[in-house]
Amino acid sequence: MTEKTFEETLSELEAKVEALSAGHLSLADALRTYEEGVALVRLCSQRLDEAELQVGRLSGD
Amino acid sequence: MGEPVQSLLSSPGVRDALSVSELVRALRSIVGGHPALTDVIVRGEVGNVSRPASGMAYFTLKDAGAQLPCVMFRAAAAGLRFELREGIEVLVRGDVDVFPAKGQAQLVARDVRPIGHGAFWLAFEQVRDRLHGEGLFSAERKRPLPTFPRRIGLVTSEAGAAMHDVLAVLGRRYPLAEVLVSPCLVQGEGAPVSIAGALDRLAGRVDVAILARGGGSVEDLWAFNDERVARAIVRFPVPVVSAVGHEVDVTIADFVADVRAATPSAAAELVTPDVAEVREFVETARANLDARMRGAVVAHRARLSNLGERLRPGAVAGRVRDARQRLEVARGALGREVERFRAGVRERLGTIARRLETVSPIATIARGFAVVSRRDGILVDRVDAVRPGDPIGIRVTDGTLDGFVWAIRRSGT
Numbered sequence: 001m002t003e004k005t006f007e008e009t010l011s012e013l014e015a016k017v018e019a020l021s022a023g024h025l026s027l028a029d030a031l032r033t034y035e036e037g038v039a040l041v042r043l044c045s046q047r048l049d050e051a052e053l054q055v056g057r058l059s060g061d
Numbered sequence: 062m063g064e065p066v067q068s069l070l071s072s073p074g075v076r077d078a079l080s081v082s083e084l085v086r087a088l089r090s091i092v093g094g095h096p097a098l099t100d101v102i103v104r105g106e107v108g109n110v111s112r113p114a115s116g117m118a119y120f121t122l123k124d125a126g127a128q129l130p131c132v133m134f135r136a137a138a139a140g141l142r143f144e145l146r147e148g149i150e151v152l153v154r155g156d157v158d159v160f161p162a163k164g165q166a167q168l169v170a171r172d173v174r175p176i177g178h179g180a181f182w183l184a185f186e187q188v189r190d191r192l193h194g195e196g197l198f199s200a201e202r203k204r205p206l207p208t209f210p211r212r213i214g215l216v217t218s219e220a221g222a223a224m225h226d227v228l229a230v231l232g233r234r235y236p237l238a239e240v241l242v243s244p245c246l247v248q249g250e251g252a253p254v255s256i257a258g259a260l261d262r263l264a265g266r267v268d269v270a271i272l273a274r275g276g277g278s279v280e281d282l283w284a285f286n287d288e289r290v291a292r293a294i295v296r297f298p299v300p301v302v303s304a305v306g307h308e309v310d311v312t313i314a315d316f317v318a319d320v321r322a323a324t325p326s327a328a329a330e331l332v333t334p335d336v337a338e339v340r341e342f343v344e345t346a347r348a349n350l351d352a353r354m355r356g357a358v359v360a361h362r363a364r365l366s367n368l369g370e371r372l373r374p375g376a377v378a379g380r381v382r383d384a385r386q387r388l389e390v391a392r393g394a395l396g397r398e399v400e401r402f403r404a405g406v407r408e409r410l411g412t413i414a415r416r417l418e419t420v421s422p423i424a425t426i427a428r429g430f431a432v433v434s435r436r437d438g439i440l441v442d443r444v445d446a447v448r449p450g451d452p453i454g455i456r457v458t459d460g461t462l463d464g465f466v467w468a469i470r471r472s473g474t
Contacts, residue, residue: 006237007209010339013346020353023360030357037350044343048336053232058243058262 006047013040082161089159092166098157103129103168104176105153110145112138120145122153122168130167131155137171142283143184150176181279181286188288188313197295198316204300206320206332207268209339212239213332214263214270216256218247223273223304223325230329235336241267247274252284257293264298269332272314273304273325285312294318304328432456444469 004012016037020030079087092098105122112118116135121128131153133141155170175183192198213231217224224242231240245259246252256272263270272294274282284290285305294301294317303318304325315321322328426432433441434454441447447466455462 005209005211007211010209010342010346013343017346017349017353020350020357023353023357025357027357027361030354030361034350034354034357038347041343041347041350045340047237048340048343051236051336053228053236054239055228056239056241058241058259058266 006044009040009044009047013037013044016040081164085159085161085164088164089161093156093158095157100154100156101168103153103155105129105151107145107149107151107173108147110147112145118145118170120147122151130160130165131170132160132167133170133173141173142181143175144187145173146187149183152176181283185286185313188286188291189316192288192291192313192317197291202295202319204319206300206302208334210235210238210268210332212241212267214260214267215240215242215273216245216259216263216270217242217273217325219244221247221273221275223275226275226324226326227271227273227304227329230326231333233336234330235333235339237336237339238333246284248277248281248284253287253289256284256287257289260290260293260297260301264296267299269300269302270297271302271304271322271325271328271332272318273328274306275325276307276310279310282306282310282312285314287313290314291317302328302331426456427458431462444471 016033019025019033020037025033103122105124105128108121108123108128110118110120116138118133118138118141120131122131123129152174153168153170154172154174155168157166158169159165160167196202215224215227217227219242228240231238241263243259243263246255260270260272272285274285282305285303291313294303294314300319302320302322303312303314304322304327305312305314308323311321320328320331322331432455434456435441435447436452436454439446441453447453447469449466449468451466453464453466455464
């Protein structure tokens with residue numbers, strides 16, 4: 001499985017917040033969305049904590 | 062001299078005549094290398110420029126009263142930092158020589174410099190005007206930078222401070238990114254080709270690229286005014302941020318880049334979100350999630366209590382009461398109907414009763430007649446029904462008279 005990019009994770013989180021804001025979810029769906037959202041928040045925070053700039057080099061011709 | 066041509070041709074001069082080549086060679090030997098015609102600096106206006114594929118450059122140098130053909134050999138022509146154009150004032154340094162094929166004196170130019178503007182500025186203007194004419198500086202061409210770049214390309218010299226500045230800022234601001242350094246020469250003869258190549262190699266591998274070089278003289282930064290660099294930026298598939306020299310230095314690369322940064326560090330800041338802001342974004346999302354969830358719970362609770370309200374015993378009793386009331390109303394209506402029916406019947410009954418009365422014998426009695434009956438109840442309607450001495454009852458309106466038959470008389474006899 002390819003890891004989601006940070007941006008994808010962020011957009012997913014945004015989508016969860018949006019879905020919850022729209023307010024037409026059933027209570028069960030809302031709870032599930034909320035829990036998924038919280039998991040994404042945790043994932044984002046973790047990745048921010050662990051991130052370290054990776055530097056690569058392209059060789060010339 | 063009145064001598065005919067004939068005599069000149071027939072004279073011994075024919076044998077002594079020079080060939081054209083000999084004469085031109087003689088001319089050349091005098092002109093070429095003559096101190097007054099060697100390493101001269103001439104001022105004039107450029108005309109009739111021709112740049113054939115050979116790499117040579119031909120033009121004429123002229124003033125109001127004269128003109129002189131000029132030639133630049135390939136090596137010298139390649140060193141020109143501006144485009145030779147008709148009408149520009151130049152200083153040409155070179156040697157006068159004779160071109161045998163044409164028998165013409167010409168100036169072999171080693172260097173040409175524009176007067177007034179300076180070569181750099183003139184070349185700058187020329188490239189700028191050309192690219193501008195193609196619409197390559199237009200605002201519509203500028204692409205927006207990605208908000209969260211995954212891979213950032215960095216085209217710069219590995220020896221320069223610019224690379225360290227950029228990497229330091231990127232590491233601090235947005236360590237989530239990956240940086241791909243594409244090293245190149247940033248000054249000197251080979252720099253334009255090197256820069257363009259380094260950019261081209263990054264194409265398709267990054268979301269955004271930074272083209273950086275630390276400060277330097279106009280000559281040091283010259284490669285970034287090169288048209289080849291400009292075109293490499295133009296064809297780069299994703300946005301390019303230029304950061305060449307200090308804030309005051311403006312290069313052609315800055316004009317064609319999608320964004321111009323004042324310095325390499327500023328470029329690094331432009332292409333990345335601040336990790337602190339990202340954290341804030343995540344925190345905000347978290348807070349929103351909580352708020353929305355609470356909202357959802359409150360909304361569902363409200364719906365629930367609304368439903369409960371409709372199910373409350375009192376509400377049921379009310380509906381029973383309603384039903385009962387409707388029943389009462391119906392019942393009342395029914396009662397009234399029954400009553401009305403009854404009244405109708407009663408009325409008809411009365412009518413019948415009254416009619417009955419009119420035909421009743423009682424009524425006859427009331428008019429003064431009486432009814433006579435025997436003890437056994439049989440009505441006495443003829444004299445033969447009784448014998449003298451028989452008890453009889455005589456019924457009148459308000460009672461009965463008891464008596465005996467006294468005598469019998471027959472009517473008509």
